[in-house]
Amino acid sequence: MLPAVVKLCCGISYPHVRSATGLERIAMAAIGQEIAHMSKGGVLTVPRWASAVGQLRSVPHSGEKSEVLTKRPVALREEELAYVKQGQEALQKALDIVEDKTGWKIEISEKNGDVIYSKTLPGSRKVFRLEAVLDASPEELHDHLFVRVEQMKQWNPNIRNIRVLKQIGDSTMVTHEVSAETPGNLIGQRDFLSVRHCSKQKSCIYLAGMATELESYPPLKGFVRAQDGPTCIIIQPTGDDTGRSRFTWLLNMDLKGWLPKSIVNQALPRAQADFTCYLRRHLSAGSELRQH
Numbered sequence: 001m002l003p004a005v006v007k008l009c010c011g012i013s014y015p016h017v018r019s020a021t022g023l024e025r026i027a028m029a030a031i032g033q034e035i036a037h038m039s040k041g042g043v044l045t046v047p048r049w050a051s052a053v054g055q056l057r058s059v060p061h062s063g064e065k066s067e068v069l070t071k072r073p074v075a076l077r078e079e080e081l082a083y084v085k086q087g088q089e090a091l092q093k094a095l096d097i098v099e100d101k102t103g104w105k106i107e108i109s110e111k112n113g114d115v116i117y118s119k120t121l122p123g124s125r126k127v128f129r130l131e132a133v134l135d136a137s138p139e140e141l142h143d144h145l146f147v148r149v150e151q152m153k154q155w156n157p158n159i160r161n162i163r164v165l166k167q168i169g170d171s172t173m174v175t176h177e178v179s180a181e182t183p184g185n186l187i188g189q190r191d192f193l194s195v196r197h198c199s200k201q202k203s204c205i206y207l208a209g210m211a212t213e214l215e216s217y218p219p220l221k222g223f224v225r226a227q228d229g230p231t232c233i234i235i236q237p238t239g240d241d242t243g244r245s246r247f248t249w250l251l252n253m254d255l256k257g258w259l260p261k262s263i264v265n266q267a268l269p270r271a272q273a274d275f276t277c278y279l280r281r282h283l284s285a286g287s288e289l290r291q292h
């Protein structure tokens, strides 16, 4: 019965399959594999694509399902470890850049005390370092920027979408980010595939990131795949009992595509300043809600 249904479906969908692109194709290939597996009556192990769309995060409800989830191929574990390692490396590399105090120039100095510094690294990449004090504890910021990363698009209009494709424990994930259109669309939309890693040391929280690869996630059609990182955000309590945090963010981004350097080097610190502004607005909206 199942093979007959599959054949029928294939017949009906053939013209659509031929015209499908990008993600649609990936989804169809994955579903196809799964059906083929079911029709063979084979043992179900978690297919590689399932982890790529975050299925592994869900806690199994029935005993039967949990058996399915525990039969994870060893290769996947190794792959997960590789992402954790890449996340740790990103943090180390980003910290090396931030902690080298030489060669930083003030790029933007805001009235509220925020300062964005810039520095040109060997190889002529310009990186930016924002220093700000935010009215939130390190834990709150960790929650907004890491734990609830998928919700960032709700409060930051520069972000069109963020999806967690893989969650590896509490501290590492693979995310797909899409930036929003810029005014006048001078810089087209970008998409990023990044490993994001969080590390806590005493009262200090580090969020690191770096461009990565995921077999089942090639660049989206119509987007230029940019590369983020090695980048990091360092969040420390100000230590004055006000519950505020010192926020240091290294923006190290290769936007790719054909863009004049002067445009990129203006857009990046602007995006960083805007990001901080939206974050502040989001934090104060949250604290107002709590007060009422």
Ligand SMILES: CC(C)CCC[C@@H](C)[C@H]1CC[C@H]2[C@@H]3CC=C4C[C@@H](O)CC[C@]4(C)[C@H]3CC[C@]12C
Binding pocket: 145, 146, 149, 158, 159, 162, 177, 178, 179, 180, 182, 187, 188, 190, 192, 196, 207, 209, 228, 233, 255, 267, 268, 271, 272, 275
């Ligand atoms: C200049 C234009 C084209 C790009 C502007 C969009 C930039 C500012 C956006 C796109 C994707 C965004 C990132 C997406 C995800 C994270 C992870 C989070 O833990 C900290 C913030 C961080 C690192 C965002 C910073 C801002 C970001 C880099």
